Amino acid sequence: MAGGGGGGDGEPEFQIAPMIDVLLVLLVFFVMITSAEVLKVDKNIVLPVSPNAKAREPEMAKHEMAVNVRFDAKSNKGILVVDDREYNNWPDVVPILQESHKRDDKLRIVVRGDAAVPAGEIQRIMNLIGEAGIADIAFASSNK
Amino acid sequence: MKRNRRHRRKANAEVNLGFQIAPMIDVVFVILLFFIVQASDIQVENAHVTKLPGTVELKEGIVTPDEIAVRIEDDGQVYLNDDPLDTPEAKLLPEFASNLNQLRESSDASKSEVLVTIYANDLARYERVVDVLDALSRAKISNVSFQAGSSE
Numbered sequence: 001m002a003g004g005g006g007g008g009d010g011e012p013e014f015q016i017a018p019m020i021d022v023l024l025v026l027l028v029f030f031v032m033i034t035s036a037e038v039l040k041v042d043k044n045i046v047l048p049v050s051p052n053a054k055a056r057e058p059e060m061a062k063h064e065m066a067v068n069v070r071f072d073a074k075s076n077k078g079i080l081v082v083d084d085r086e087y088n089n090w091p092d093v094v095p096i097l098q099e100s101h102k103r104d105d106k107l108r109i110v111v112r113g114d115a116a117v118p119a120g121e122i123q124r125i126m127n128l129i130g131e132a133g134i135a136d137i138a139f140a141s142s143n144k
Numbered sequence: 145m146k147r148n149r150r151h152r153r154k155a156n157a158e159v160n161l162g163f164q165i166a167p168m169i170d171v172v173f174v175i176l177l178f179f180i181v182q183a184s185d186i187q188v189e190n191a192h193v194t195k196l197p198g199t200v201e202l203k204e205g206i207v208t209p210d211e212i213a214v215r216i217e218d219d220g221q222v223y224l225n226d227d228p229l230d231t232p233e234a235k236l237l238p239e240f241a242s243n244l245n246q247l248r249e250s251s252d253a254s255k256s257e258v259l260v261t262i263y264a265n266d267l268a269r270y271e272r273v274v275d276v277l278d279a280l281s282r283a284k285i286s287n288v289s290f291q292a293g294s295s296e
Contacts, residue, residue, distance in 0.1 A: 030179030120266030
């Protein structure tokens with residue numbers, strides 16, 4: 001009972017192997033949570049804060065497609081970015097959405113709009129999503 | 145002499161090649177500290193899930209819901225059925241949320257559903273729309289639809 005092994009004389013001894021085990025487990029834990037969450041956030045977009053929004057459903061993750069609406073302060077308009085490509089003519093995105101919807105019936109469009117974007121711009125992209133025949137949408141927000 | 149030197153060199157090499165636990169722990173601690181600090185600053189992305197109007201399949205015998213119109217003006221003022229509630233600066237919209245909660249409770253009591261339609265002005269900030277969605281989540285109302293233009 002003398003303090004977890006070590007010398008036979010009853011003196012507790014510092015065990016290096018279990019400490020390394022614990023350290024590595026902690027390290028893996030923190031690496032996992034940082035890489036899982038940080039990658040989802042586009043740094044060009046400041047998401048609106050909404051503490052009561054629901055956490056993203058893990059089972060829906062593979063059915064989600066992000067539509068980013070960045071804010072252009074000069075023109076007070078939104079910049080549409082889908083799959084890292086900017087669209088000047090917004091209706092061009094409709095066939096892409098339709099194509100994705102054909103591939104996946106359960107497709108959910110996650111609208112990631114900047115907090116400063118005018119609501120009319122979000123309405124515009126919602127109309128285009130509706131035109132593509134997709135009903136399931138989600139508005140991304142940040143917890144803080 | 146030669147044999148002695150060779151032996152000493154061999155002994156030194158054996159000592160240097162040994163696995164050093166202390167520097168490894170140092171490095172692991174530094175990496176761990178880095179990730180702990182980074183983890184505290186993590187932004188988690190959540191979402192308000194909804195359905196677009198006009199595309200949802202209707203089931204037969206559906207109860208006609210009590211419709212509530214929410215208007216958001218350009219300055220951020222929120223109107224609930226034409227009644228202004230809270231100030232444009234109030235992010236949490238406490239009055240609005242408590243009114244919605246009461247409406248939802250009375251609808252629950254009469255076994256009907258609440259449907260909220262949001263009329264956001266074109267120049268209202270999207271952030272304000274999300275504030276309204278947040279207040280709706282707090283009031284446990286999930287039946288939300290959007291409308292372009294004014295409610296009148």
